[in-house]
Amino acid sequence: MGIKSFQGPMKQRESKDMVSLKVSDYMTKKLITFKPEQSVEEVIVQLIKYRISGGPVVNDNYELVGMISEGDCIKHISESKYHNLPGETRTVGQHMISNVETIDGNMDIFDAANKFLQAKRRRFPIVENGVLVGQISQMDILKATIELKSQSW
Template sequence: MAIKNYKQKEIDQNPPMEKKKVLDYMTSDLITFRLDTNVLDIADTLLEKRITGAPVLDDDGNLIGLIDDKDCLRIVVDTLYHNQPIVSHTAREYMSNVMKTVNIKTDILEVANIFLTTPYKRLLVVDDSGKLRGNISRRDILRAIHDMS
């Protein structure tokens, strides 16, 4: 049975935004790092690829953490303060284990609400088994909204 509004027109119970899934708008070609990646290589890659951070994976491809430009800055400050060589540090030491992930099947509207209620600008996307499949950003959500209009 269809729901009708006061003018007796049928109302779509599934607005277009709710039909769109993360899978439709996520970026799946990600730059990733390993636990033993040297921080100088990480900083070089972030600068070269013009990205602010990337996931860290173990040898089996499991998502372990996230390392970003702030982590790299922390490394530089720490090593300069303690007069240590930067090359001796790896992702394992400075990555963040606190990550927000969303499932690949999550509605775009739900992700939009996460972005509105948290400081996150980008979320990691995982499948049902927890494997990293990509990421989705605020910009991707704007693209989804644009496509609806």
């Protein structure tokens, strides 16, 4: 005789129970930002102090002009030591990545997770009307999934 498992009828979820999580719900709004005229050494100090791996570079109007990361800083150190150059003269504007991909704050968190996988990035800035309003990281995506799990997948 075989074993039968009966769980009863499956409860259908109503559409109002379905939670749609947006990037804007989990993005970091209080950001550590950098200026293009800052020295790379200042950035290194802040990366270590705040335990972050990079951040957005903005102008005086808080418009996104680039991103700088640990890797950009390491590249600067390597180049300056290799060419025996003084490190203090190099600025963020010379080492940042200026072609920055952004995402929409209204994007679904799962679409954002997929974008992280495709782009192989650690963070994406969120810009509205040309102004930086936040940033979402891979860690923010993980936090969102933990909350979702508590609400039931």
